[in-house]
Amino acid sequence: MTERRPRTYSTKAIVIGQRDYVDSARIITILSPEFGKREIVARGLLKPKSRLAGHLEPGTYCQLEIAVGRNLDIIREAQTIEMFREARSDLQSLTIFLYALDLADKFSLEDTGGELFNPLLTVIQRIAGGYPHSVSIRSFEFELLDSSGFRPVLDQCIHCGSDVPAEDAVWSPTDGGVVLKQCLDNVQRVSSISSRALKVLRAYQEWDFDQLVTIAVDSSLELELSSVMHDLMKTVLERELKSANLVEEVRWWQVSNDHVTKPN
Numbered sequence: 690m691t692e693r694r695p696r697t698y699s700t701k702a703i704v705i706g707q708r709d710y711v712d713s714a715r716i717i718t719i720l721s722p723e724f725g726k727r728e729i730v731a732r733g734l735l736k737p738k739s740r741l742a743g744h745l746e747p748g749t750y751c752q753l754e755i756a757v758g759r760n761l762d763i764i765r766e767a768q769t770i771e772m773f774r775e776a777r778s779d780l781q782s783l784t785i786f787l788y789a790l791d792l793a794d795k796f797s798l799e800d801t802g803g804e805l806f807n808p809l810l811t812v813i814q815r816i817a818g819g820y821p822h823s824v825s826i827r828s829f830e831f832e833l834l835d836s837s838g839f840r841p842v843l844d845q846c847i848h849c850g851s852d853v854p855a856e857d858a859v860w861s862p863t864d865g866g867v868v869l870k871q872c873l874d875n876v877q878r879v880s881s882i883s884s885r886a887l888k889v890l891r892a893y894q895e896w897d898f899d900q901l902v903t904i905a906v907d908s909s910l911e912l913e914l915s916s917v918m919h920d921l922m923k924t925v926l927e928r929e930l931k932s933a934n935l936v937e938e939v940r941w942w943q944v945s946n947d948h949v950t951k952p953n
């Protein structure tokens with residue numbers, strides 16, 4: 690006798706995306722520890738009295754009851770476990786929060802990626818918990834790169850393998866690491882990286898989170914770190930990341946606003 694697939698199942702999940710479907714239904718993308726990334730239909734979600742509404746916003750950690758469908762499975766019940774309101778309370782937190790969700794989505798294929806559930810939950814808790822955004826999001830990026838086999842090489846030249854002093858380093862997102870200035874001609878695309886940015890990235894890759902939160906990162910360094918890492922994530926994923934662009938736009942806007950409003 691063949692084993693019959695259960696007609697319903699329940700799981701904890703984080704909603705990582707949402708898009709239009711037919712009528713008042715929406716397709717919800719979830720990341721679950723057991724099932725990984727999965728697209729599921731939420732029927733009637735856009736109706737005013739939908740009992741699912743409010744439990745399926747992107748970034749919500751929820752408990753779901755799901756019915757197996759012919760093509761897509763269907764959400765029967767949804768209960769919020771945690772909304773992470775603090776992560777949505779200001780524009781900078783919100784953009785980084787959405788960027789983390791976007792990364793979890795883009796780094797997972799359908800029905801895989803369950804191992805990213807705990808790292809995603811951790812980064813969201815850190816963003817909501819008031820930890821420095823820079824450390825929280827960079828730690829998550831490094832975790833994604835490690836788990837997908839794209840750990841960047843930050844100490845040795847990716848061409849010749851020699852140790853690279855931070856002052857002599859050039860950065861190559863396409864080759865995923867640093868290169869010595871004399872080896873420049875052997876890599877595809879390079880950009881400059883300051884020695885202090887490289888030193889901080891080396892620490893982000895190696896140190897524990899508790900140690901990392903002690904590193905002071907000013908806004909210009911933060912801009913450089915996010916631009917280097919966003920470029921790397923886009924290169925690894927071979928696609929544009931609108932959420933990353935938005936993080937940088939908000940950061941630029943805030944930095945320039947600070948300059949305008951602060952008296953000399």
Ligand SMILES: [Zn+2]
Pocket residue numbers: 846847848849850851868869871872
């Ligand atoms: Zn070299």
